[in-house]
Amino acid sequence: MRRLILSTALAAVLVGSVAPPAGAQPAKAAPAALERARDTMATRFRDTKLTGDPDRDFAALLIASLEETLFLAKAQLDYGADRQLREIAQTIQDTQQARIDALKQWQVRSREAGYRPQPNQTPPGEGPLDRAVQAAPAKTQPASPPAPEKPTASATPANAPLVAGTVKKVDEAAGKVTLDHASIPNIDMDAMTMAYRVQDPALLKGLKPGEKVRFSAERINGSIAVTRI
Structure with a gap:
């Protein structure tokens, strides 16, 4: 009887010690x-x-x-x-x-006014299947290559609006932060969850997932970056 009681108690302890995955x-x-x-x-x-x-x-x-x-x-x-x-x-x-x-x-x-497809892209409606069903009466002159895009000017950090967001992930090695945020009017960005490059890696110091923040994002040389948090 004593052995049975001890065995039962030991089994209970072992079963209770198994933890679910983190x-x-x-x-x-x-x-x-x-x-x-x-x-x-x-x-x-x-x-x-x-x-x-x-x-x-x-x-x-x-x-x-x-x-x-x-x-x-x-x-x-x-x-x-x-x-x-x-x-x-x-x-x-x-x-x-x-x-x-x-x-x-x-x-x-x-969605930007000056957007052009990349040089190797075919304009909408002119893909291989479209050309196959269109009987062109004469050869058309090749389209001129798109002019190189000029860097988009951005507002200064002092003028960029602050937007509410929640930190979802911090990647200091890559210099990025993932934010669940409201719309960003100065760059015409809808409310969404997205990873952004930070202009200054020091902005990531002390940030933790789940933290509520206000931040500014701007378009700098054609790419979006967080300039203030």
């Missing part, structure tokens, strides 16, 4: 989270509105597709217990977010 939440909430991820994945891509411009529509649909995968990866990181699957989910989160940020930066540039 960051994982109680499994009972997992079904609801996965259901939300599935619903989001089923509608996000389908509900993306198309403009008819192949470049803009490609970027919008690709962002929707990548963000769907992010929802699923986040559910695994929040509730999953298998180390290998959590590593896969973390890799998805790191790589997909960088691709989404690059696509959203292109969307911002494409």
